[in-house]
Amino acid sequence: MIHQPLAYRGSRRSVVMAPNGMVASSQPLAVQAGVDILKSGGNAIDAAIAVNAVLGVVEPMSCGIGGDLFAIYWDAATKTLHGLNASGRAPYSANISAYRDEGLDAIPARGPLSWSVPGCVDGWEAIRTRFGRLELEHILSPAIEYAQHGFPVSDIIARDWGSSEELLGKWPGTAATFLPNGHAPKPGEVFRNPDLAKTYRRIAEGGRDSFYQGEIAEGISACSSENGGFLSMRDLQDNTPTWDQPVSTNYRGFDLFELPPSGQGIAALQMVNILEGYDLAFMGHNSADALHYQIEAKKLAYADRSKYYADPEFSDVPVEELISKEYAERQRARIDKHRASMDVPPGHPAMVHGDTAYLTVVDKDRNAVSFIQSLFMGFGSGVVAPGLGFPMQNRGQLFALDESHANALVPHKRPFHTIIPAMVMKDGKPFLSFGLMGGDMQPQGHTQIMCNLIDFGMDIQEAGDADRFNHSGSATPTGVPMDSRGGTVDIEPGVLDEVIEELSRRGHVMNRTWQGFGGYQAILIDPLNAMLHGASEPRKDGCAIGF
Numbered sequence: 001m002i003h004q005p006l007a008y009r010g011s012r013r014s015v016v017m018a019p020n021g022m023v024a025s026s027q028p029l030a031v032q033a034g035v036d037i038l039k040s041g042g043n044a045i046d047a048a049i050a051v052n053a054v055l056g057v058v059e060p061m062s063c064g065i066g067g068d069l070f071a072i073y074w075d076a077a078t079k080t081l082h083g084l085n086a087s088g089r090a091p092y093s094a095n096i097s098a099y100r101d102e103g104l105d106a107i108p109a110r111g112p113l114s115w116s117v118p119g120c121v122d123g124w125e126a127i128r129t130r131f132g133r134l135e136l137e138h139i140l141s142p143a144i145e146y147a148q149h150g151f152p153v154s155d156i157i158a159r160d161w162g163s164s165e166e167l168l169g170k171w172p173g174t175a176a177t178f179l180p181n182g183h184a185p186k187p188g189e190v191f192r193n194p195d196l197a198k199t200y201r202r203i204a205e206g207g208r209d210s211f212y213q214g215e216i217a218e219g220i221s222a223c224s225s226e227n228g229g230f231l232s233m234r235d236l237q238d239n240t241p242t243w244d245q246p247v248s249t250n251y252r253g254f255d256l257f258e259l260p261p262s263g264q265g266i267a268a269l270q271m272v273n274i275l276e277g278y279d280l281a282f283m284g285h286n287s288a289d290a291l292h293y294q295i296e297a298k299k300l301a302y303a304d305r306s307k308y309y310a311d312p313e314f315s316d317v318p319v320e321e322l323i324s325k326e327y328a329e330r331q332r333a334r335i336d337k338h339r340a341s342m343d344v345p346p347g348h349p350a351m352v353h354g355d356t357a358y359l360t361v362v363d364k365d366r367n368a369v370s371f372i373q374s375l376f377m378g379f380g381s382g383v384v385a386p387g388l389g390f391p392m393q394n395r396g397q398l399f400a401l402d403e404s405h406a407n408a409l410v411p412h413k414r415p416f417h418t419i420i421p422a423m424v425m426k427d428g429k430p431f432l433s434f435g436l437m438g439g440d441m442q443p444q445g446h447t448q449i450m451c452n453l454i455d456f457g458m459d460i461q462e463a464g465d466a467d468r469f470n471h472s473g474s475a476t477p478t479g480v481p482m483d484s485r486g487g488t489v490d491i492e493p494g495v496l497d498e499v500i501e502e503l504s505r506r507g508h509v510m511n512r513t514w515q516g517f518g519g520y521q522a523i524l525i526d527p528l529n530a531m532l533h534g535a536s537e538p539r540k541d542g543c544a545i546g547f
Helices: 028-039 043-059 096-101 120-131 136-149 155-162 170-176 194-212 213-228 233-237 267-275 289-310 325-332 439-456 460-465 498-506
Strands: 016-020 022-023 067-074 080-086 247-251 254-258 356-362 368-374 422-426 427-435 469-472 488-491 509-512 519-524 532-535 542-547
Touching: 016 254, 016 542, 022 028, 022 043, 022 247, 022 532, 028 136, 028 356, 043 067, 043 120, 043 136, 043 194, 043 356, 043 368, 067 120, 067 422, 067 427, 080 289, 120 136, 136 194, 194 213, 194 233, 213 233, 213 356, 213 439, 213 498, 213 509, 233 254, 233 488, 247 267, 254 267, 254 439, 267 325, 289 325, 289 469, 289 488, 289 498, 356 427, 356 519, 368 422, 368 427, 427 439, 427 460, 439 469, 439 519, 460 519, 460 532, 469 519, 498 509, 519 542
Parallel strands: 488 509
Antiparallel strands: 016 532, 022 356, 022 542, 067 080, 067 368, 247 254, 254 422, 356 368, 422 427, 427 519, 469 488, 519 532, 532 542
C-alpha cells in the first residue's frame, strides 16, 4: 500500500492508531463498551460479544439476538484461523407445500412466515466458551445498562428508525417496544428498552439454554403460533452453529479469506480473481474502465451465486472450482471491454477440476475477530414477541419456493445468507480484519475495498471513504433472473460526470445517489511496527477507538 502525503489524502478523517487494542463498529457507545471490556481483561471475543449486545440496544433495526451471526477469528496462541456460521435453520414444519397452501409463490418479507431460527445467542456461546475469557454477566453488563436506563439515539440510526415507523406500527409487541409515545425516537432523544434488559439478564444468568429452552423460547414459540408461523420450541431447542473453515484466494500477494456458503462470501473471491487479470492501477480509481470491469465481474459472480450458493448440507456447492484461478480466467474471457452485459447466465465451474451490523476487534495479544450480525431487512420480520424487547429476523424470506433450486426451502435447512465477515492475511499473518455491511452490496464492497487498498494505494480510512458503486438487478438467490437492462449501477456523487457518461455509452444503466452503499469498518495490523490502525465508515454513526 502507498500512503500519500497528507495534502493528497482522499479522506478528511485520519486513521486511528494505537498499540494495545482496538474496536471498530457502527455506533460509538458500542465501540466504547468493547474497549472497556478489553481494558478489564477481556480478549477480542469478549469485546466483540459486548459490542454486539450493545448494538442490539442502540441500533435495533440492524442487529440483535433475533438474528444470525458469522465470524472469522484469528487465534494468536495457535496461529490458526477459525470460521463460525451461527445462522439458524428453517422450522421443521415449514415446507414448500405449506406456503403454497397459503396461496404464496414466494416467502413474505415480513411477519412470522419469514422466520428462521435466530442463531446469534448460540454463536455467542460457541465462540465465547471456545476462545473467550470472561463470563456473560460481565460481557453483557454494558448492554443491560443502556437498555434499562437509556441512551441518546444517534443521527443516522434515528433516520433509519424513522423510515420504519409504518412497519413497526403493524405489530403490538413491536410498537410497544420501538415506538415510544407513538413515534420513532428523534436524534438525541433518550430511548429505553427494559424488556430487552430483562431478556439480556436471563441470558447472562442462564446462557444459551435460557434463550433456546426457557421463557424466551416459550415467548417466541407462542408468538409464532398465535400469528400463523411455523417456528416451534423444537426448532429452537435443536439449533446448533457450525465451525466452517474459511476459504481464500490470493489477490496480488494478499490472501483474502471469506466463509464458504451458506453465505455469499465467495462471491468476493470470484470477483477479485477475475479482476486480477486487469491492470486496475493503470486505469485509475473510479475510471470508466476500472468501474466497467468491476461491475462486469460482479455480474458474473452473482450469476453463479444465484445458481450454486446454498446450505452445503443439502446441496453440493462447488466451492473449490468457483474460487479457482482457472475458472476466473474463463469467466474473464466473457467480459466485453466495450459493452455492458445484459444477460449473464451462470458459468460451469464443474468443468474446472481441481441492514446488518459489522464490528471488528484486535486485542493486545493480536487475537483478531471479524464479526457480523444481522436481522436481514431493517427490523427483520418487523415482529417483536411481547415482553422480549427484540425483533425476529426475516432470513427465511431468502429461501426459494422452487424444488429444483439449490436454495429451495427444506425443513431444518439454512437459507442463503448475505452477511459476510472478511480477513486478509499477508505472509501467513493477519493483516486486515474488515467488513462492509449492506445486503447484496457486501461482496461488491469487499472487492472495492481490496482494490482501493492494493491497486490504488489508499490507506484503510481512504479505502472506506472513497466513492462506491452498487450494482443491483443481478439474478437473485431465489432464482429471479437478471433484469433485462443488465441491472442498475447506483453510484455516489463524487464520481466524475464524464465517467458516468462513458459507462452509459457502454450500456450501463447509471443512477447517482447518496445511499445504499453499505457500512465499512476495519482494523489493520501494521506489519512494520506491529501497531493497530483503525478505520470507520463515514456513512454510519460509528468510529474506531484504540488504546
